[in-house]
Each structure stands twice: as structure tokens, then as C-alpha cells.
Amino acid sequence: MINIPKGTKDVLPQDAYKWHYIEDTARKTAALFNMKEIRTPVFEHTELFLRGVGDTTDIVNKEMYTFKDKGDRSITLKPEGTAGAARSFIENNLGAGPLPVKMYYIIPAFRYERPQAGRLREFHQFGIEVYGAAGPDADAEVIFAASSFLEKLNIKNVKLNINSIGCKTCRARYNAELKAYLLPHLDEMCETCRARFEKNPLRILDCKEEKCKALNRGAPRIIDFLCDDCSAHFRKVQSLLTAGGLEFNIDPNIVRGLDYYTKTVFEFVSEEIGAQGTVCGGGRYDGLIEELGGNPTPAVGFAAGIERLILLMENTGVAFPEEQGPQVFVAGMDEDSRIEAFRLVCALRREGISAECDHTGRSLKAQFKYADKIGARHVIAIGGNELESGECNVKRMADGNVTPAKISEICAYFKEME
Ligand code: HAM
Secondary structure (H helix, E strand, O other): OOOOOOOOOOOOOOOHHHHHHHHHHHHHHHHHOOOEEOOOOOEEEHHHHHHHOOOOOHHHHHHOOEEEOOOOOEEEEOOOOHHHHHHHHHHOOHHHOOOOEEEEEEEEEEOOOOOEOOEOOEEEEEEEEEEOOOOHHHHHHHHHHHHHHHHHOOOOOEEEEEEEOOOHHHHHHHHHHHHHHHHHHHHHOOHHHHHHHHHOHHHHHHOOOHHHHHHHOOOOOHHHHOOHHHHHHHHHHHHHHHHOOOOOEEOOOOOOOOOOOEEEEEEEEEOOOOOOOEEEEEEEOOOHHHHOOOOOOOEEEEEEEHHHHHHHHHHOOOOOOOOOOOOEEEEEOOHHHHHHHHHHHHHHHHOOOOEEEOOOOOOHHHHHHHHHHOOOOEEEEEOHHHHHHOEEEEEEOOOOOEEEEEHHHHHHHHHHHO
């Protein structure tokens, strides 16, 4: 037998309703915020992520599914959605239309990480991106979109943590300060962080190695080095969140695992799903579009991990509305009535009424059992008497209530019920 690859999961038919619910809620939230869907390929040129996500990040250094295609091109399965959306924004000149451009996606993403609860190698994200709005109200809107999505799912026990990691100006001042702090400890740091020291010292703060984490606890905080513009921007984001009634904590340790962020960064975190508690993360990334060859365009967005949301909802007993079984199951007692049952099912479906019949030659009793198992809401049994009289009984499965009906009017009977 061939097993599923490590770090991936099947969504089985009996669980798919949970995914549908989350995806439907994502689409409804996006529509509320006037966002249109973007679909980009599952794979992109590797170069996009080297430049987009950043070549000092764990994602690029350790986690990408990269391979040569038959044309000898380096291809990568997307580890996240922002870089692909940004590439498409530039390539399709979406910035030429009215700004801001607001879009969302529901995508699979791939990272070669050590699998554990809430951490997979193939996972799924609902993300949104807003291009062309530089002001703090766009940051607040994106955070509100994330919060509204979680609220609609009835998820309550998550905390919103925010931070600002400044712009190029504040970053230069901060990097100098951070390097001065880290320099005497270079020998204590992991090899990756020693390489990051010159190229991108901020990234050291996101290191998962214990020795680096210990060192990072005493490091200067970027929030204390914000320039006037970034500082005012961050204050305004906070007032807008407060005005909208959203509680938040300022967490100066959030730096995020991707290099493109500037100014506001944020995460919605739960304590109910173990070590991988971040269900949603995002922030502003004003330099990415230019970095990828487009006109300078401010941008802000987030992505939420669907597997982590499902885990959180399951762990905290948040209900998923279950998909209903067919409206009606039509059972046939013998060869002729089975044909009539099949004809009725076809007619019902044509009228938009979900209907089912037996395809495996079950006895009448077994058909009733089966109808119950698949959650059919009504059952009609057709036999010689019914064929002759043109009348049948409709049994409501919830309470066993039986109502007579004309077979020729059965579609209208169920239509009235809708
Ligand atoms: P991220 O924080 O890397 O950000 O991922 C966003 C979310 O995806 C995480 O909060 C988590 O719920 C989920 N996630 C990440 N890795 C895994 C994994 N291995 N297994 C399961 N779930 C995972 C981004 O990807 C950015 N592109 C978000 C963004 C959009 N920023 C601006 N726009």
C-alpha cells in the first residue's frame, strides 16, 4: 500500500463540511469587505520567493519545495500566497485601475517543516491583500477583516497582538543598535543567525533555536526606534482598533517569519492548540511590489491557516453546521418499482430537490436503514400498490410522521417544503 506523504492530510467526505463552512465564511467575509478573489498558480519561479519572502528567512532557506522542471527551470510550490498575488498584481497591471485593489485567496501552501499538531507540509490559507492604500486605516481594515472572519466562525478565545517593525529609515538605525548588542555574543548564536548578522539582523529575532531565543530576550526592541512617521502610523492604527472596539496587546517581539513586512505587523493567537498557536498573521509590506519590479505601491494583508482554525474549533467545542442529508430517499420494493423510484429521483433532482435511491440491490428494510444512515430527511417506499394507485406515503424520518401524497405531484410536494 502507498501511504500519504508525511505532513499532509486527506479531507475525507465525512469531514468536508467543516472545510466548506470555513471557506464559505471566508468568501462571505471577503464580500463584506468588497474583496474579489485572485487565483494564482500553485507553483511559481523560485526567484519570486527568494526576492519576495526573503533569502534569510527559514521559509526560503529550509522549507521550500523546489525542483527543476523538464525545461530546467527552478520551480517552487508556493509556501504562502502574498508573493504570487503581488507578482500577478504587477504582471496584470492591476494598479492601473481604481485603488485600492482588494483581493482574497483560498490556497494550498507548502513548507517542508517538522510536522506536529497544527503544522503541516501542505496546509491551506485564507488570505487577503490590499494594494495602493498607504494610510493606517487600511491596516485597521485588514485587521478588522481578520477579526470579523474569526467572529463569524464563532471563535472567541484568540488574542490580537500587534507591533510595528518600522520602515527602511527606522530599520537602519535599529539594525545598528541590534548588531551592537549581538556582536559580543556572535559565538553563542546558531550558524544560521551568524549568517543573518550581516545580511538581515532583524531575522535573528525570529530564530527558534533556544540559545538564540535566550539571547534575543535582552535585545533592544524595534518599537523603541520608530521614526516619527512610523510612530504616528502605529498610534493611528491603535486608535482605529480602539474606535472599532477591538482589543489588542502590543507585543514588541513580533517580527514575523517573512522579510517583506514594514510598519504594522499582527497575529491572532490561541492558547488552545499547542505550540503552533498563531491562527492568523499579517501586516503591511510597502516595499514588496517595488522589490518585485512594479511601481512603488503600499500593501497590507493577512493569511489565516485553515487547519489551525479547524483544530481550534474542534478543541474548543465550536460547532460546525453539519451538511444535511438528501431531502428524500425513494425506496423500490421490486424490479418495476425500483425503475419508478429511479425515475422519481431524476425528476426531483431536475427540480433542485436533493434525492437518492439504492444502487446496490438492498432489501426494502435495508434501504430504510441506509436512508437513515445517510441522513435522508424523508423516505418514500414504492411497490406494486403505489404503482397501481399513484399514491404514496412520505415518511418524515425525524419523527416517523407519515403523510399521503400523489406520486405525480411529488416534486411540488417537496418544493412547497423548501
Ligand atoms: P504566515 O504567518 O507565514 O504568513 O502564515 C499565515 C498562517 O498560515 C499562520 O498564521 C498559520 O495559521 C498558517 N500556517 C503557516 N505555516 C503553517 C504550517 N506549516 N501548517 C499549518 N498552518 C500553517 C503568511 O503566509 C503571509 N503570506 C501572510 C500575509 C498575507 N501577510 C500579508 N499578507
